[in-house]
Amino acid sequence: MKTLRTSLAIGLIVASAAPVRAASAPPPPGAASCSGCHAATSQAIPNIYGRDADATRSTLLAFRNGSMPATVMTRIAKGFSEDEIGSIAAWLATQK
Amino acid sequence: MTQKNHTSRREFLRAAAAATASLALASPSLAQSPARVVVIGGGFGGASCARALRQLDPSLDVTLVTADRQYVACPFSNEVIAGDRAIEAQQFTYEKIAAGGIKLVTQMAQTIDPQARTIGLADGSTLRYDRLVLSPGIDLRFDALPGYDEAAASRMPHAWKAGEQTLLLRRQLEAMDDGGVVAIVVPANPFRCPPGPYERASLIAHYLKTRKPRSKLIILDSKDAFSKQRLFQAAWQELYPGLIEWVALSQGGKVTSVDPASNTLVTDFATHQVQVANVIPPQRAGRIAEIAGVTDKSGWCPINPVSLESTQVPNIHVIGDACIAGAMPKSAFSANAQAKTCASAIVALLAGAAPTPPKLINTCYSLVAPDYGISIAGVYQPRNGLFADIEGAGGTSPLDAPRDVRAREAIYARSWFETIGAEVFG
Numbered sequence: 242m243k244t245l246r247t248s249l250a251i252g253l254i255v256a257s258a259a260p261v262r263a264a265s266a267p268p269p270p271g272a273a274s275c276s277g278c279h280a281a282t283s284q285a286i287p288n289i290y291g292r293d294a295d296a297t298r299s300t301l302l303a304f305r306n307g308s309m310p311a312t313v314m315t316r317i318a319k320g321f322s323e324d325e326i327g328s329i330a331a332w333l334a335t336q337k
Numbered sequence: 338m339t340q341k342n343h344t345s346r347r348e349f350l351r352a353a354a355a356a357t358a359s360l361a362l363a364s365p366s367l368a369q370s371p372a373r374v375v376v377i378g379g380g381f382g383g384a385s386c387a388r389a390l391r392q393l394d395p396s397l398d399v400t401l402v403t404a405d406r407q408y409v410a411c412p413f414s415n416e417v418i419a420g421d422r423a424i425e426a427q428q429f430t431y432e433k434i435a436a437g438g439i440k441l442v443t444q445m446a447q448t449i450d451p452q453a454r455t456i457g458l459a460d461g462s463t464l465r466y467d468r469l470v471l472s473p474g475i476d477l478r479f480d481a482l483p484g485y486d487e488a489a490a491s492r493m494p495h496a497w498k499a500g501e502q503t504l505l506l507r508r509q510l511e512a513m514d515d516g517g518v519v520a521i522v523v524p525a526n527p528f529r530c531p532p533g534p535y536e537r538a539s540l541i542a543h544y545l546k547t548r549k550p551r552s553k554l555i556i557l558d559s560k561d562a563f564s565k566q567r568l569f570q571a572a573w574q575e576l577y578p579g580l581i582e583w584v585a586l587s588q589g590g591k592v593t594s595v596d597p598a599s600n601t602l603v604t605d606f607a608t609h610q611v612q613v614a615n616v617i618p619p620q621r622a623g624r625i626a627e628i629a630g631v632t633d634k635s636g637w638c639p640i641n642p643v644s645l646e647s648t649q650v651p652n653i654h655v656i657g658d659a660c661i662a663g664a665m666p667k668s669a670f671s672a673n674a675q676a677k678t679c680a681s682a683i684v685a686l687l688a689g690a691a692p693t694p695p696k697l698i699n700t701c702y703s704l705v706a707p708d709y710g711i712s713i714a715g716v717y718q719p720r721n722g723l724f725a726d727i728e729g730a731g732g733t734s735p736l737d738a739p740r741d742v743r744a745r746e747a748i749y750a751r752s753w754f755e756t757i758g759a760e761v762f763g
């Protein structure tokens with residue numbers, strides 16, 4: 242939660258210095274990469290945008306600790322701390 | 338760096354204001370003209386970056402300079418070579434990008450003056466920038482392998498830039514008699530798409546097995562190990578037993594010269610006369626990077642991994658295949674992830690703020706057969722001037738996965754290409 246607030250604060254600093262739309266608040270570290278595979282329209286790979294942040298967070302944490310199987314996401318989630326996962330989940334929830 | 342940018346930006350605004358005052362017909366908007374970012378190279382890196390910049394800050398003046406009206410994507414071009422896919426599925430245009438408010442310039446950038454911050458275009462005109470992003474991809478080194486020059490490539494295709502070369506290799510495979518030998522010559526690291534040659538070998542083997550079953554494929558490699566090696570080799574054993582021979586560097590795999598007239602490949606130990614020779618030569622950053630002064634002795638571009646800014650020339654950022662990214666492979670996925678990181682950094686720098694240290698992801702899928710996919714993934718963060726692997730994360734698909742997992746990864750691979758194609762060009 243602390244990290245989340247910090248990253249939102251950084252977002253606000255950037256936003257006030259340059260006209261950034263709220264919808265495009267700078268993504269927290271790692272989150273910008275998600276859209277390489279995940280799209281609102283994709284069929285095989287799930288849409289991850291605009292969902293409940295807690296649900297996304299617990300899915301990512303389950304990938305991270307191996308309790309939920311996946312082909313690739315288990316390997317990727319291990320690269321992020323709990324705080325980072327919280328920030329990513331919160332940011333994804335604000336995206337369309 | 339930030340400080341410097343701030344000053345120069347102020348200087349620029351002061352100069353613009355002075356110009357306004359001295360011009361009778363000055364427009365008041367000139368004094369507050371938006372920051373100009375020019376992106377050179379409309380591939381996975383450059384086109385992604387141009388879009389990400391406008392998304393983060395719609396007031397930015399973003400220009401995308403790219404050589405051609407059409408972009409032909411390399412990912413999945415190995416399926417075109419194997420006859421399983423139309424080249425049209427690889428082709429993208431820039432109309433939607435231009436419709437999003439990005440100025441599109443379809444020309445070669447020929448010169449860069451980092452002091453004046455100008456770019457010289459092929460038609461003689463000039464573009465000015467506050468920040469420049471280079472994503473020129475690779476140039477093939479036609480001076481690195483004796484016998485292999487640009488003319489040789491029309492006999493021994495590299496097919497490492499997609500388009501006519503892809504189709505040439507496909508036609509050669511179609512024209513080959515059953516029982517022929519196909520060779521793939523692979524360079525030493527670093528090169529574009531580390532698993533690409535082995536995916537290509539797999540899909541060509543699939544074509545040969547189904548259409549020309551008495552044929553063979555030989556890989557002449559300048560390395561002793563390759564990406565996803567154990568997965569590839571296990572799958573070759575299972576799907577194409579006896580068809581693919583991999584000759585490693587230590588077994589005499591390094592090709593030291595070629596003769597296009599006789600389709601001959603020479604190593605220190607043997608001379609291979611083959612029916613189809615796919616020669617992937619050594620590579621370096623696209624030429625404009627050298628012109629800009631951002632390449633080092635290796636021919637690639639050292640960068641600060643937080644901002645993707647060149648360590649050699651201020652205000653020029655290098656992304657994609659051209660940059661030295663440490664553990665991140667030269668892939669379309671990496672280029673796209675770097676592009677978005679670079680865009681965030683540029684928006685911060687233009688606002689006088691320090692860019693946030695990023696984390697980036699890469700996932701490279703390879704098809705071993707049309708319904709058999711494998712992957713390698715990584716998560717990276719800046720360390721010692723490079724992108725370093727985050728320990729404990731990433732890695733390849735499991736060696737012992739059942740076939741339905743391989744089938745699923747093949748579906749995910751196709752889905753990835755559709756998604757990234759739409760994100761970048763759609």
Ligand SMILES: Cc1cc2nc3c(=O)[nH]c(=O)nc-3n(C[C@H](O)[C@H](O)[C@H](O)COP(=O)(O)OP(=O)(O)OC[C@H]3O[C@@H](n4cnc5c(N)ncnc54)[C@H](O)[C@@H]3O)c2cc1C
Pocket residue numbers: 377378379380381382383402403404405408410411412413414415444445446447472473474475496497498529530533623624625656657658659667668669670671672700701702703
């Ligand atoms: C066979 C093969 C398979 C591959 N498969 C995959 C895969 O499955 N997954 C994956 O992630 N990656 C894959 N790749 C790698 C991927 O294609 C590259 O990593 C990616 O294209 C790099 O993007 P880039 O923006 O750096 O360069 P490019 O995509 O090459 O774009 C550079 C663009 O800049 C233009 N340009 C260059 N110089 C100038 C100039 N001076 N002025 C104007 N325009 C200029 C070029 O014409 C080109 O359009 C594969 C590559 C190959 C060869």
